Amino acid sequence: MDIWHRITFHKLEEMEGELNNLSVKYKKVPLFGDSYLISFDIAESDPSWPLVAKFVQQKNAPNIYDTIFTKQEILEAEWVRLKPIFEQGYPQPKDTFEWRDNTFSFVCHKCGIAHGQKAPFHLRKEPKMGKNDFLSLYWAYTLFCNAKVIAVFDANQFQGYEALEALIHRTNQSSKTVKQLFVPHIAKPGLADLDKEQPETCPSCGLTKYLYHKRGYIHIQRDSLNTDVDFQLTHEWFGSGGRNAFREYLISQRVARVILEQGWRGVVLKPIELV
Ligand SMILES: [Zn+2]
Structure with missing residues (x-):
């Protein structure tokens, strides 16, 4: 069992440097002008999760999550x-x-x-x-x-x-x-x-x-x-x-x-x- 989160940050929250340091891969979703969102999926078993969770809390970022179970x-x-x-x-x-x-x-x-x-x-x-x-x-x-x-x-x-x-x-x-x-x-x-x-x-x-x-x-x-x-x-x-x-x-x-x-x-x- 693992809990998967889909996290979204706004460009203005300047999270890219932090995510790059953690080697978290993300997608950029374009908005109006040169603005964009950053979106990625991460499991709670990922070693980066505790820090990412802290950022999510600090920025009050959208976080959609669900539990994925193993076949067994x-x-x-x-x-x-x-x-x-x-x-x-x-x-x-x-x-x-x-x-x-x-x-x-x-x-x-x-x-x-x-x-x-x-x-x-x-x-x-x-x-x-x-x-x-x-x-x-x-x-x-x-x-x-x-x-x-x-x-x-x-x-x-x-x-x-x-x-x-x-x-x-x-x-x-x-x-x-x-x-x-x-x-x-x-x-x-x-x-x-x-x-x-x-x-x-x-x-x-x-x-x-x-x-x-x-x-x-x-x-x-x-x-x-x-x-x-x-x-x-x-x-x-x-x-x-x-x-x-x-x-x-x-x-x-x-x-x-x-x-x-x-x-x-x-x-x-x-x-x-x-x-
Ligand atoms: Zn009713």
Whole structure:
């Protein structure tokens, strides 16, 4: 496990000399005139990290971070979070936010929580998957995948998912490229108190969102999980500080093993510590 940071400094902060001394490689991102930003990725295991962290704090520099786990750490976990990372396109019709009302039976327009899917998602056009096997849409933390993934999941007799048609909005025809991997089972409340960061309770619907978990293992109570399925969603909602909301996808060790063995792309796996 390593924590990776994407750090950005402004030219005016005059950090280049310091970074050159540390042999930290960075990219220059041009701004207006002769101004620019300096951007680089660095892991906490890098010997330069303690000093870089000090600079980040001094300059109050933007710092986006996430945890990257080793294959072995993922395979040792009984349950794993699955996070879609290949996003393309918006749910349709995009302009009016109508898509949420069309797709879900419960929608809160204040906090973005929506559940009880009642209709297929509409895509603007056939997705271009490139080398990816999984897909998600902007705004909607929803999982789609190609036919190969479904076939392998079916062959392994995994439990707890349904392959739903996704419709191309203009023609109302099913996508030939992807299906939605729909997960109907929801765990009982089980997010550990230490991971309930920045709780935000919506004044309109009364539901609570937490901050997306980024650092190290997320902790979930073992007895909150359904044990007769391989796929489920967290009871808790995430996305505080933003207008969208999502439940985390949880997959069993068996599913995580297959995803790693197949080398499928478009998702990352993050092991869970059961408490
Ligand atoms: Zn709400």
